[in-house]
Amino acid sequence: MGQTVWACSIAIFSIGQLLGSLNFITTTLDLRAKGMTLMRMPISTWAWFITSCIGLLAFAVLLPACVLLILDRVAGTSFFVPSNLVVSDQLITQHSGGSPLLWQHLFWFFGHPEVYIAILPAAGIVSHILITSYRRPLLSHKVVIYCMMAIGFLSYMVWGHHMFISGMNPFSALVFSFPTLVITIPATILTLIWIGSLYGSNLQITSASLFALGFISMFVTGGISGFFLAQPSIDVYLHGTYFVVGHFHMVMGVAAIFGMFAGTYFWAPKMFGRMMNETLGKIHFWGTFVGTYCIFMPFHYLGLVGNVRRYSAFVDDYLAPLMPVHKFITIAALFTGAVQLIFLYNLIYSRFKGEAAPDNPWKATSLEWTVTSPPPWNNFGGKHPVVYHDPYQYGIESSSGDFVMQDSPERIQTVRDDKKLP
């Protein structure tokens, strides 16, 4: 019963995601402000757009999988339930001939794009915040967008790397391994652009920019262990171990959460009209950053020495020497969890008692900073903004300082023009 409700809730969730993606794609394509060409959209908006495109096709596969699963559970069909299945010492007789592997294929065809659905919005938020903190454009914001597109495209060709030990033909494993390794190319370009643009920039240290930089750290650390897992011969050993848990918590779980924290510190003033406390924010960052590494780095070592995952208790003798590592991880996890209370306190306290936020506290250029904090009804108070510039006109001389807002009609010498000068 509980499992059926769960499957139904996932199906409803899929429908919700499909409609959300549909709304976002259509809005992005058709209902932009005047002058807002696609390439003038901020990277964060681009990331949401690409994420919606991935989600549209990924959830369109999860939904049928859930429909078939629900029918197997309530209508007596045998799509996935095989013959002679024993559950809780009971032989299942009313089903026969189903294919559990079919479920795995359908699920992971959704499941791997889902990883990028989780990480790309964070990557977009982080790119946006980093540019604002660097006070200069990224080396190329178009390349960032193209890399995100490449990641989205490749995400559909790699689902089999979750199934290397499902008994698949070794040649199939090779076919899935190759695009998995190719995906690291756009991911590496993204990382190099983020780090390369830091060189020589006028970095502003804020809670938001710290979390954005922390995101890069998590993304790289978790990404590197992906190289190991992408190779079928190594994955056969590591697949059932804590190595995998450490890998995906770093690269997908915590990195995405760092993106959310960065976005919250960055946009909370716009949402609530009050600044969040920066000191508490920085304490929160360092606690979370150190705590996360203390939790998930040991996971990799546990995995390498063969600590199996998905066990509720470790009673085997060979795992006994690893118990101190588990204890350390538990303490680190409790510590990191406690640090999040600082964030919750900060969020709730500043919501009501925080310092009043100016319209544009971070001296950012995108449209949301042109309106009051919090924004008026209908976001722009019934007016339609007109866009004149690329989203990242930083590091230039203008009447407002070192940046130009997107809706400012001021004529400026763009950075690109500057490079062309002899």
Next chain:
Amino acid sequence: MAATLQPPSIAKIPLEVRRVKPFDSEAPSTGVWVGLAAITMTFAAFTSAMVVRQGSANDWRHFPFPTILYINTLTLILSSVTLQIARQGFVLTDQAATIAKPAMNALYGTLVLGCGFVIGQYMAWHELRSEGVYLSSAPSSSFFYVFTVLHALHVIGGLCGLLYVISKLRRGVLRRSTLDAASRYWHFMAILWLYLLLLLWMRI
């Protein structure tokens, strides 16, 4: 009717001569394209599941289709034709901002034929049940019911779209892009049905 800047009262304009607003946004049209992409992906997933499931065990059972299925097919194709006739009427009269009565009748015809298709599908299920072919009888019948029921649900969605178009039309606030979007969805349902019929005919 001469184009006036401010139509005095929509209710006073006879049904045959309703103003069609020129579109002010492509959003409904784009939205339907995006939705069709998702629907295509969904049915592609079902198709691949069916192919894999057929090959994974020896319990596939062939059964003859109810004849009414072919009549339903014709009904659905005919409804697409009437919708296109209705749309042609709108396109021609758009510049004069009026709608001809035959076009309106063709639209109602589409609605009736669409309902006829859904009822016909229900009769097909009923016939199969009376022959002892149930959802859980065999994987082939499971897929048959899944495909036809989900398609019928999508057709009912299309019927809602047509009702929406008609209600907008009756209030005189229909946009071209809304009409185009609804009809594109409707034609897609006919094409999807032809694909499903061919697929089920080959496999079952």
